[in-house]
Amino acid sequence: IFTMLGREIQVAVKAGSPDPAVNGKLRDVIAKCKANNMPNDTIDRSIKKAAGGGEDVEYENVTYEGYGPNGVAVIVEVLTDNRNRAAANVRNAFTKGGGNMGNSGCVSFMFDEKGLIVIDKEEIDMDEEELMMAALDAGAEDFAAEEDSYEITTAPDDFSAVRETLEAAGIPMASAEVTMIPQTYTELTDEEDIKKMNKLLEMLDDDDDVQNTYHNWDE
Incomplete structure (x- = not known):
């Protein structure tokens, strides 16, 4: 998984900038890396490697x-x-x-492209209604309570803004990515x-x- 995420970092850096502050795509990939427990130093190395050129492989x-x-x-x-x-x-x-x-x-x-943010119920202190309002206020399309988690869906174009707003509010995410929902x-x-x-x-x-x-x- 780290190899695949490293490729995503490389593509994001080459398409924009190695600075996540100005590269929204890179910010999304970094969030995905963290959700998959990729160490910060591994993420930093991947960004530096992509920014420095290194092996000139085009993906x-x-x-x-x-x-x-x-x-x-x-x-x-x-x-x-x-x-x-x-x-x-x-x-x-x-x-x-x-x-x-x-x-x-x-x-x-037969699929809808959506941003999907999954939050583990055991990892969050907010109650369901408070979390739902925070998600909808951030621009989410829908909020659903599953057995062990909450699922927040967004339009693909709104995904980054919603994720960053929830992240800034200290809400932990089990996963956050743009996906295809049947x-x-x-x-x-x-x-x-x-x-x-x-x-x-x-x-x-x-x-x-x-x-x-x-x-x-x-x-």
Whole structure:
């Protein structure tokens, strides 16, 4: 995970500035790093390495879409220095997982892009109503109380501002990122389909080029 986050830092720095005070994208990546327990000195080293040039590897974002068993919709986001390798590996994962890659846009219409902030109930002292008002006042679209956590959703363009406002208020976050939320979910009842779907997700998870995988499997 630190390797993948390091790539995100590199892309954010090259697209803007090594100073998070003026680079909102970098601030978001740093927040994601901290949510994944990446040490501060590792974050600083990654920023300095990206700012200093170092190994001149150019990474590009590519999104692949396709179907898992029984038509489960899958979106795969990669950050790679070799598009051909990434495409071959992702295609192989779909094939071994009993699915197939599709054309761009074949399943993305079934998802909504949203900012998602998750707060662990055990980590926060505020009561639910107070937290909800703080989130909505900060510009959040929605607030939901789950069994062990609170989930705050935002429009993608409002995500950074909402996250920073809550962060400034001292509210701890288990995770904070822009994600793809399914509009509907697909169930798998056949044991073989479940095995294949797990195989697909496992292969994508093991691929260093893959940054994020989204799906609508109702696990």
